[in-house]
Amino acid sequence: MTLNLTPTDFNKEVDDTQFRKKITGLVDEILRERHSEHEKQKPYPREERYNFACPYCGDSSKDATKKRANIYYKGYGFHCYNCKTHTSIEKFLSDFGKALDSSETIYARNVHSESVSKFVTSEKSVDISYFIDPTILEKYAIPKAAIFKHWNLTEIDAPENGWIRKYLKDRHQTNNNVFGWDKKLTRLFIFNLTLEGKVLGFQVRNFKTEPKYVTHTLEMIYKKMEIAIPTDKLFEESSKLSFIFGISTTDFSEMITITEGPLDSFLIRNAMSACGLENEFPFDISNKRYMYDYDSAGTSKALEKIKEGESVFLWKKYIADIGINIYKNKLDYTDVVTIAKSTKINLLPINGFFSDSKYDAFYI
Numbered sequence: 001m002t003l004n005l006t007p008t009d010f011n012k013e014v015d016d017t018q019f020r021k022k023i024t025g026l027v028d029e030i031l032r033e034r035h036s037e038h039e040k041q042k043p044y045p046r047e048e049r050y051n052f053a054c055p056y057c058g059d060s061s062k063d064a065t066k067k068r069a070n071i072y073y074k075g076y077g078f079h080c081y082n083c084k085t086h087t088s089i090e091k092f093l094s095d096f097g098k099a100l101d102s103s104e105t106i107y108a109r110n111v112h113s114e115s116v117s118k119f120v121t122s123e124k125s126v127d128i129s130y131f132i133d134p135t136i137l138e139k140y141a142i143p144k145a146a147i148f149k150h151w152n153l154t155e156i157d158a159p160e161n162g163w164i165r166k167y168l169k170d171r172h173q174t175n176n177n178v179f180g181w182d183k184k185l186t187r188l189f190i191f192n193l194t195l196e197g198k199v200l201g202f203q204v205r206n207f208k209t210e211p212k213y214v215t216h217t218l219e220m221i222y223k224k225m226e227i228a229i230p231t232d233k234l235f236e237e238s239s240k241l242s243f244i245f246g247i248s249t250t251d252f253s254e255m256i257t258i259t260e261g262p263l264d265s266f267l268i269r270n271a272m273s274a275c276g277l278e279n280e281f282p283f284d285i286s287n288k289r290y291m292y293d294y295d296s297a298g299t300s301k302a303l304e305k306i307k308e309g310e311s312v313f314l315w316k317k318y319i320a321d322i323g324i325n326i327y328k329n330k331l332d333y334t335d336v337v338t339i340a341k342s343t344k345i346n347l348l349p350i351n352g353f354f355s356d357s358k359y360d361a362f363y364i
């Protein structure tokens, strides 16, 4: 498409709200034209993006719930997490026979070049900043020293902390940096750290009281430390993501393994944990796979996920293949490493033991 631009096109004000309406209207048109059962393919408007079934790859032609294409309002970029198509709004619209008027095109180009160039690391891989700017997480996270002071914690390698040191060593945890110990109340703090080593959230593992695990979001930490809660919308977003362990350290362009608990996530490369079964992993990406614990709750959650077309870990296949007694009824990845070490069994790489096929449900 060629544009005949006049100087006035550059001066015309474009209202962003109106512009969004125009874009989402055009997407709706494209979807009506492309997908026969449009009602099923209805886009999902989210705050920061318009989320819909990708017209490039068909996306949801197999499954009506799959909506992996997105137009991000910040920068007006198009990205599909299924086929990995990444392009500008202008190119996206023209690929499906739609066009903006000249002043809108200028507006889109300006916003796009200003924003997207900063946020996309390369054409193919999308980094975390598509979801949230990492500098925002750093801004709101709390220095570890302040957490230690407030909760009266000591470092794991302090001489008097032999018991908890052994506990962690028995669980193959070698990075003491992500832990703090509350000797008085006998509880372990497990930190979700940013790249700069600040605390975004933490999970408390109680040894003497119930419940056994208590997850603290950023907002809860602010409240307990009596720090005024910023009214900024970005703080709210940061807090919502603060219990997603590994959010600052995960490579979003690679396969992500999602484990039930943070300790397991520390043992697996590029893994994250949403601190429990009930918390859904918030990112709508296709390069993820789930490893819930091998127990009744974990198994039923995995069955639920595989029915949705998600990739899950095939525990029965894995433990049979490495030669662990299949009649064990409760295992997590930490247990597997422990058993393998004590019985000198060779651990197999987990990579070949995930499946998104319903026919493999038998092995979950």
Ligand SMILES: [Zn+2]
Residues within 6 Å of the ligand: 054, 055, 056, 057, 058, 059, 069, 080, 081, 082, 083, 084, 085
């Ligand atoms: Zn696609």
